Amino acid sequence: GAGVSQTPSNKVTEKGKYVELRCDPISGHTALYWYRQSLGQGPEFLIYFQGTGAADDSGLPNDRFFAVRPEGSVSTLKIQRTERGDSAVYLCASSLFGGALYNEQFFGPGTRLTVL
């Protein structure tokens, strides 16, 4: 079946611009996660949705970052007033449900964001 998909695969923007990154989770998965990965580092957690609500947004670095999942499926990560330090690969993952004793997360290929 289809895995997690993310669009665009690459995004180049200028400092100060607004960007939106989209994630399509695996059908039927209720939990969705956003991570970002800088060069040479492991992925870093940003936010976790259970259904439509953000259950844990403790990883969002500041108020320029916002994510939504209005219908409990597709999610959009929104970054306002982008800065060069926001350049990274943004990864989305989904799992069947959150809160299980153990929980396999399925990752998408990521969106590479470059802020010039």
Added chain:
Amino acid sequence: DAKTTQPPSMDCAEGRAANLPCNHSTISGNEYVYWYRQIHSQGPQYIIHGLKNNETNEMASLIITEDRKSSTLILPHATLRDTAVYYCIVRVSETQGGSEKLVFGKGTKLTVNP
């Protein structure tokens, strides 16, 4: 979540077993050990998880010491396609007072050589 320690890099000959160690000396009783890997330019991929007992699936085996302070991921017959960064993560679920997020370290860069 407990922290994990992994060697930054390892090499393995194609066809041989790759044994990747992970130290998690501060692991708590209800934390699971997970292994993910990330092939270049792809998202991380789940490999295996375990709590106390050794586990095996079609990809790998996971050996957890009796005191649970360390574990070893074993790829029994490594291929060139197994070249990747391997991450060892310990986590307890949200319903048990933990978090749903995965906390990645820098992992071990495994290079399988022909």
